[in-house]
Amino acid sequence: MNTGIIIGIVIAVVVIAALIVLGLVLARRRRISLSDTTTQPEIVDGTTRQVDRSGGYQAGSGFSFSRGDTALAEPPARKPEPPREPEPQPKPEAPVQPVAERTDVDGQPAIGDDAAVPRDSHRRGITEVSLPDVIEPAEAEPEAAQPETTQPETTEPETTEPEALAAEPETAAPEAAQAPAVEEPVVEEPVVETPDDASGAVAAPPREEIAPTAGRLGKLRGRLSRSQGAIGKSVLGLLGAGDLDEDSWEEIEDTLLMADLGTATTMTVVENLRTELAANPVKNAGEARALLKRVLVEQLDPTLDRSIRALPHAGRPAVVLVVGVNGTGKTTTTGKLARVLVADGRRVLLGAADTFRAAAADQLQTWGERVGAEIVRGKEQADPAAVAFDAVDRGIATGVDVVMIDTAGRLHTKTGLMDELGKVKRVVEKKAPVDEVLLVLDATVGQNGLMQARVFAEVVDITGVVLTKLDGTAKGGIVFHVQKELGVPVKLVGLGEGADDLAPFEPEAFVDALL
Numbered sequence: 001m002n003t004g005i006i007i008g009i010v011i012a013v014v015v016i017a018a019l020i021v022l023g024l025v026l027a028r029r030r031r032i033s034l035s036d037t038t039t040q041p042e043i044v045d046g047t048t049r050q051v052d053r054s055g056g057y058q059a060g061s062g063f064s065f066s067r068g069d070t071a072l073a074e075p076p077a078r079k080p081e082p083p084r085e086p087e088p089q090p091k092p093e094a095p096v097q098p099v100a101e102r103t104d105v106d107g108q109p110a111i112g113d114d115a116a117v118p119r120d121s122h123r124r125g126i127t128e129v130s131l132p133d134v135i136e137p138a139e140a141e142p143e144a145a146q147p148e149t150t151q152p153e154t155t156e157p158e159t160t161e162p163e164a165l166a167a168e169p170e171t172a173a174p175e176a177a178q179a180p181a182v183e184e185p186v187v188e189e190p191v192v193e194t195p196d197d198a199s200g201a202v203a204a205p206p207r208e209e210i211a212p213t214a215g216r217l218g219k220l221r222g223r224l225s226r227s228q229g230a231i232g233k234s235v236l237g238l239l240g241a242g243d244l245d246e247d248s249w250e251e252i253e254d255t256l257l258m259a260d261l262g263t264a265t266t267m268t269v270v271e272n273l274r275t276e277l278a279a280n281p282v283k284n285a286g287e288a289r290a291l292l293k294r295v296l297v298e299q300l301d302p303t304l305d306r307s308i309r310a311l312p313h314a315g316r317p318a319v320v321l322v323v324g325v326n327g328t329g330k331t332t333t334t335g336k337l338a339r340v341l342v343a344d345g346r347r348v349l350l351g352a353a354d355t356f357r358a359a360a361a362d363q364l365q366t367w368g369e370r371v372g373a374e375i376v377r378g379k380e381q382a383d384p385a386a387v388a389f390d391a392v393d394r395g396i397a398t399g400v401d402v403v404m405i406d407t408a409g410r411l412h413t414k415t416g417l418m419d420e421l422g423k424v425k426r427v428v429e430k431k432a433p434v435d436e437v438l439l440v441l442d443a444t445v446g447q448n449g450l451m452q453a454r455v456f457a458e459v460v461d462i463t464g465v466v467l468t469k470l471d472g473t474a475k476g477g478i479v480f481h482v483q484k485e486l487g488v489p490v491k492l493v494g495l496g497e498g499a500d501d502l503a504p505f506e507p508e509a510f511v512d513a514l515l
């Protein structure tokens with residue numbers, strides 16, 4: 001009898017232990033973590049494999065999301081997935097209007113016209129983003145072959161909002177449908193295309209397997225190699241050499257200025273280095289590195305809240321507005337961030353308020369389709385404020401967690417266009433508060449980015465900065481400058497054109513990568 005009981009107990013213990021291990025493994029799989037630097041190649045453009053050029057650098061944490069003006073929130077219970085639509089075949093791109101047709105030939109700026117005239121960023125070079133191939137779940141494959149099955153919606157005749165919204169299951173549709181009409185500024189715009197709802201609310205195709213965020217900052221070291229040369233090697237060389245004469249200090253100053261740290265930060269860094277060295281001279285290269293790292297990290301204010309306010313509120317989604325000059329990487333960043341959010345278990349709706357460049361909406365739609373995010377888009381030249389409004393309206397009606405609105409690029413020097421952006425925000429706020437305004441800056445344009453940032457900050461109250469294209473520039477120091485000037489934290493960094501080349505900004509990890 002005793003033996004029987006003992007055997008029974010042993011079996012029970014073994015079963016419980018197995019269940020605990022299984023639970024831990026499953027829980028771990030669902031976490032987004034940057035701790036595991038995989039060198040798993042990304043599939044780009046269907047065929048090309050992009051090699052991880054990481055130097056094996058590890059970041060301490062992953063993306064951090066918060067609820068607008070509140071603390072962290074727990075991940076939501078996942079809502080049941082709607083039946084999946086078949087994989088759409090990429091639509092033939094809407095023809096891009098010739099430049100001459102869309103510039104402000106009459107001297108008056110029009111919606112998005114800055115995209116066609118010389119822009120302040122000399123690196124225009126808009127190209128379609130190469131996305132990784134869909135890694136299809138088995139059940140989607142047969143349908144994937146069918147071409148324009150998603151698009152029927154696009155061509156459906158019911159282009160009016162009421163019907164479109166009425167099509168929604170849980171419609172509080174009546175008011176929702178009428179809502180845009182309440183917006184005087186919106187109504188005035190005759191071109192407003194409601195979410196071709198049919199087309200606007202493009203149903204989500206099968207989700208692709210989104211790579212964990214692991215190893216994203218791992219790419220930083222490799223991709224910041226040009227900035228490393230500037231800040232790391234030369235400044236460290238001088239500091240490690242022992243007593244510094246005035247020429248050496250000047251050289252350090254010049255180096256930091258050249259790396260775009262900005263005058264104020266450069267002066268503070270040099271002053272702090274001098275003070276620290278006077279009190280505790282460094283004895284070797286390791287100590288010099290530690291000192292420089294400490295002084296630089298201090299300048300990045302590690303205490304700033306860098307979480308993305310993309311967690312839903314009770315009964316309504318978070319609203320994230322993505323703004324910036326043309327070609328800085330707004331659409332790409334919106335798509336990359338949507339991937340991260342989806343991987344984090346969020347339901348995302350994308351609003352294509354870049355109504356000027358048809359290709360931008362198509363580009364965003366492609367991103368949405370790959371991650372299973374719905375998209376609301378308007379017709380070309382529609383009022384971007386109306387599209388943004390409809391996106392939020394739709395997001396509330398369908399109960400998504402976050403609505404991300406991609407806006408058209410605009411020159412910060414064009415008052416009319418900046419006013420239009422202000423209007424987008426104001427109109428959206430009639431429906432729901434905007435939780436996060438991310439300003440996307442192209443790191444390669446250096447100081448010009450600062451001027452842009454100042455103007456955008458005035459018009460739309462930016463809450464966070466995304467610095468893109470940090471790969472391929474020696475001006476990594478712009479991070480310091482931007483943050484100090486704006487008093488707004490850099491929250492994300494773009495490290496390449498790949499779908500997962502977006503990383504949370506972490507001061508320590510960043511400085512480590514620079515040195």
Ligand SMILES: Nc1nc2c(ncn2[C@@H]2O[C@H](COP(=O)(O)OP(=O)(O)OP(=O)(O)O)[C@@H](O)[C@H]2O)c(=O)[nH]1
Nearest residue numbers: 127326327328329330331332409469494495496497
């Ligand atoms: N190297 C590099 N390229 C990037 C990064 N982010 C975006 N790009 C590229 O920059 C180009 C412009 O990106 P878009 O996302 O179309 O820029 P946009 O700001 O939406 O442009 P508009 O719609 O004209 O305002 C594309 O070729 C992107 O692939 C990055 O972090 N690194």
